[in-house]
Amino acid sequence: MPTYKHPRPSVTVDVVVFGYDGGQTLKLLLIQRGGEPFKGQWALPGGFVDMDEDLEVSALRELEEETGVKDIYVEQLYTFGQPGRDPRGRVISVAHYALVNLGNHPTNAASDATRADWFSLDELPELAFDHAGIIDLATARLRAKVRYQPIGFELLPEAFTLGELQRLYETVLGVPEFNKRNFRTRILKTGILEEVGKQENVAHRPALLYRFNEARYRKLVDERDSAVLRRALDFEL
Amino acid sequence: MPTYKHPRPSVTVDVVVFGYDGGQTLKLLLIQRGGEPFKGQWALPGGFVDMDEDLEVSALRELEEETGVKDIYVEQLYTFGQPGRDPRGRVISVAHYALVNLGNHPTNAASDATRADWFSLDELPELAFDHAGIIDLATARLRAKVRYQPIGFELLPEAFTLGELQRLYETVLGVPEFNKRNFRTRILKTGILEEVGKQENVAHRPALLYRFNEARYRKLVDERDSAVLRRALDFEL
DNA sequence: ACAAAAGTGTTATCCTTACACCCATGC
DNA sequence: GCATGGGTGTAAGGATAACACTTTTGT
Structure with a gap:
């Protein structure tokens, strides 16, 4: 179907999910990788974009598949495309961020091989790929945005x-x-x-x-x- | 080299270049397409990302190739990936926006087949693809950003x-x-x-x-x- | 002298800040 | 009645908005 003759990179979506439970720190939803590369290491939920799927839809689908979390507020953050950020080749990732209240969206058991868990934002494990950088950007964006948009309400109960x-x-x-x-x-x-x-x-x-x-x-x-x-x-x- | 077996979309970059010359309106840099689809219609400068090239570098390269404009401030805006936005297949575009002072970066003759020209932001021609939407988003972002960052200085002479x-x-x-x-x-x-x-x-x-x-x-x-x-x-x- | 744009003084008003205090409830 | 957070009064100081005014240049 596509008629361009250029080489094509792979495209993925990643999601930085911030959670809040009323406590002293924000939480972050991570998954433990089941396959190579970075097998066993923690990473952002995400995966490949389907050919006929919108980016945001793709992000929500991957998130639900890997963590069970669904029906949440999600927004595009930034696209990371530096060559070499994935050891297997050129992979461009459209990063998103999402906000949830942990009470409304309780900790979700992972569906398949991967495990999912919440981490305190100030006690994160070592992360796969360039995901630490993506999280830093998401955190900065959240802090900036909370000042001019009532975005924080997504993090609280009704x-x-x-x-x-x-x-x-x-x-x-x-x-x-x-x-x-x-x-x-x-x-x-x-x-x-x-x-x-x-x-x-x-x-x-x-x-x-x-x-x-x-x-x-x-x-x-x-x-x-x-x-x-x-x-x-x-x-x- | 890439080992993923997923189908891959094409990835492009587009650049919304705002120019200012001290007058009553902002200007926008557009090119006239030399080939299909949308041949002869006006569009944002941009093109395919090379396999070993950073996204921002890619945007600046395409911009210079198509319009001659270089050495400017550029920043990522948003990634447009809706299926169907390009008639030839799945094309995901990482849109950027840039600011220039028209005095410092004089009107640039186009290099190859395409023509480039400045348009008043309130008198734009009909645009190819979903470029009108991209421009709308860039304009909103510029207006929002000018309020909390001294970004406007890029638009003025030294x-x-x-x-x-x-x-x-x-x-x-x-x-x-x-x-x-x-x-x-x-x-x-x-x-x-x-x-x-x-x-x-x-x-x-x-x-x-x-x-x-x-x-x-x-x-x-x-x-x-x-x-x-x-x-x-x-x-x- | 005049036009044209730069630059200044000043005041009433609103908003922010800071601190002290009172209120309702369970134990 | 005490601990615990919820909720209010208020006054000093600072920022903002509005308007009128003076200054400096080329013609």
């Missing part, structure tokens, strides 16, 4: 407290702790959160539960009121 | 006045005109500009000429003082 949201920001950005009062004021001022209830059975004053209001977010972006948003999410302290 | 810089921002963002006083205060406060002289032979008070101080910019980014920067570049008015 309903969450402002305290949980603040802890998430602190974890993602790796900063010590910022001022509670000001965090609340900024976030609530945007109007992208809506109340959905109240905590129960907690050993302290029950917090209000919020949900991300996507409609109101889109309206803000469209109305060019996005400055409000950017300022509100752009935490320094 | 030395420029604050008035020219302001006109550039107004052009890129497509806003009417913002307040001169406040623009100056914000930009100068960052310290990323340094004086390099003064205009001569102009029919009005000569403006101070400035140059982008990259060292100081890097220092700001590293020092996490980047909030200063972001706020300074994030124009709303």
Whole structure:
């Protein structure tokens, strides 16, 4: 079918899946390679793109095949094409990144020969190929993006407290702790959160539960009121 | 050499080159296709990736071959891989975008069969493949990026006045005109500009000429003082 | 002298920051 | 009643927006 007479590289997709469970660090989903090269070593989930398959679809398919994780937010990150990055020949990889809440998408047993597991972002094992570099880029992108897009909501359960949201920001950005009062004021001022209830059975004053209001977010972006948003999410302290 | 037994798509690079000449609109560098498909139609410069060539190198090589433009700032944009985007088969294109000042990189005669020319961004001809979509994405990215990175300096000559810089921002963002006083205060406060002289032979008070101080910019980014920067570049008015 | 663009002073207002304090719940 | 987080009041200082004004050059 293809009529070009040029040599063709192989094309793969890889997925950097960030997970959050409310704790002190972000988690990363890795698989242990079942075959050569790098057999037995940990790597990003991913694989070859089918000939009639969109890239993002391909990434989601490989992710589900190798880890069981599905129905998640995924986005293209960067394409790595340096000659020599794969010992077997020219392989160009379209890297993606994805965000999940570990509660909604519980640890998934691997399907076939490969094993899958979650690792703390600051305690990663040695990685196959150039995957360490891909993860570095994904982490930088996540930190940058969290400042001007309410992307972090993918990492939380449907309903969450402002305290949980603040802890998430602190974890993602790796900063010590910022001022509670000001965090609340900024976030609530945007109007992208809506109340959905109240905590129960907690050993302290029950917090209000919020949900991300996507409609109101889109309206803000469209109305060019996005400055409000950017300022509100752009935490320094 | 490659040992994978999967079918392989073709891989190309395309480059969206934005040019600025101090005028009211941004320009875009296009080539007229010499062969099928889409023969005679306008398209982005680009072509097939060589087997032992990095993607960015490939983009710069194709750009120079087809338009003569070289030695410019280029960056990866997004990878387009939808099946059917090329009538001849599966072709995945790694799109890049680049910024040039038209004064420094004068209109370049095309080398071989293809013709190259600059078009106003708001008066583009009909485009081959999915190139119109690629350009849309590049434009959105440029507008977004100009707000938190001093990327616009690539579009100006070495030395420029604050008035020219302001006109550039107004052009890129497509806003009417913002307040001169406040623009100056914000930009100068960052310290990323340094004086390099003064205009001569102009029919009005000569403006101070400035140059982008990259060292100081890097220092700001590293020092996490980047909030200063972001706020300074994030124009709303 | 005039046009044209550069460059400055100033103020009211809003936003950010910082710190102290009160509230509701389970044990 | 104490520990634990949730939630609020507020005031000082800094940044922003808006407007009017002065300056310097070529013609």
